[in-house]
Amino acid sequence: MIRQLVNYIFEFGHAASGVTQLKDMNAATTAVLTADPLDLTLYIEQVWNSYSPTAGPARRELWKLGRFQDIPPPAPIALPNPPGDPGIPSWDHLAYSYVLENTRATQILRRVVSQYRSGESLGVPSPQTRRWLESTEALLHGAANLIAPWLSTSSARNDSEYVRRNAYWRLLGMDLAHGTPDNGPAEYVKATAANTDFVRLFEELLYELWRAISNINNQVAGNETDKDRIFRIAQELQYVLRSRRLGEMLDREELAAATVLGWVELTVSNDNFVVADLKAQSTSSANRLRMIGSRVGLPAHSKSAALLSMSEHISFLLRTIESAVITESNVTMLYQPGTGLGEATRRVITEWSAATGKDLKARARPVDVNRARLVAVK
């Protein structure tokens, strides 16, 4: 949700945050990174309420005092329908958080906060970085938060990283590639109702989509595009993902995760004051993260560039699939070149291959030309 907030300020400016010039991404980024953590919390609460209007009068009054109260949250694609039908929120998909968290950025920033708070090994932070530290402690580590529910943590489940790991496992059937900061195994509740079939379906879809992309202009021999299969896999993915969302399950956890990882992504998105204080200026997010990681003694994932690069696109692709937009008659939208959705698909194919090491553009099992044939009946 942080990303959407920055995008709004980038497009329309925000006088209350001191951003009067439009289309200035650096100003928009600084406005959010230096915002009061309570203002951010209130805005996220506003976003949640636009999807699931559960706030009482006190909370509604409270967010009217926030700095971002005049910024309208993006409209949900569909509201959840009681008694249990899932809705389609407009914040980033949980897969966005998953790929970003796999870079190990949350653990790296946690260590940054820890080292700044416990000594001077990283130097003396600037006033802006001190504000960033307050927000990071509030958003990532739940410090003294006035409105705690959206953090989805409590004494019953007190580590937000384990809450996110649990959500990744349930919705995507995947665990993170790293363990605890000291490289121990991460112990969290692995629910039995989990989409363990997600990866197989998703990679199958990407493979079919790549065949469709590579045959988009092939009008004569050997066009292997199978639109019906693409539609059936996309539909199956939609069923699988939505089956974990009945009764708004995982929605709040998804918003909390999108907020935390959005904050992390924003922090390394440009050479801002935090990056400058950490002496990690570079030309890409992945390089900044790698340098910050080396400063605090925790290496980032070696495929961080691919993971960071596909986060926005995988979010858009999966949310589109989940939102029942894809039908048999418009399935070509998924691989149409030159469009937002087509480009997102292509980028995910490229970066997913790079991050996982699986060549999605190659057939999983080559055609066997010497395969056994049925013998003639005598």
Place this chain on the structure above:
Amino acid sequence: MATDKHSGASGPALEARIAVLEELFVRLAQAGATECILENGFKTISDRLQSIADQMAPLRSLGPGEPQVAAEEDDRLRNLEAALISPQRTVKHWNGTPSERPRKMLPDRPVETLYDTREQTNQRRTAS
């Protein structure tokens, strides 16, 4: 130790290339191109290829057409683009127009149930 090697195609990419070449040679032979090479030189070949390309036109019309997107689906997709795609990227909508990013509050009309059972999907497929 010596092992036998098959002389056949060994991979899908090679197979595809062979299929394309076969198709091309058959077309050239049908169009009398080989005689033209001997009699008239390469200029006539390019004419022949052009005529083959013209003959392929009906096949092209069988290719992927414009997606049929209903108004509600189009609306949802535009909202998704507005919410999830970074404004710094130049994005086009599925129909090729630059995507607008209207900031909307909750939709005015009642939100319909999106949850679709397999039976409902089968009914839709049968109806269409």
